[in-house]
Amino acid sequence: MDGARTGLSEIVPLGDEQRERVRARLRAGHGACPACGSEDLGIGDALFLGFAFLSEPADAYMVGLTCPNPSCPVTYTGIRLRASEFLDQ
């Protein structure tokens, strides 16, 4: 993906196929709302983390998630994924 490593942190909009990969990771047990446990999370954009946090793998991203449960106190959450887990290489 062009420009994915040009900054300390960068928002990467995801396409349909990439969102499906994230959804597959969520289904595999990596993601549910930490507050209400909903697994029907909306998938937003990815934030490149790799060079911002030394404890992260160099290709780590945080993918924004939104909880659809209107009574849930946590509207926004996220899942950490590596580029190879959801981005085109």
Ligand SMILES: [Zn+2]
């Ligand atoms: Zn929730």
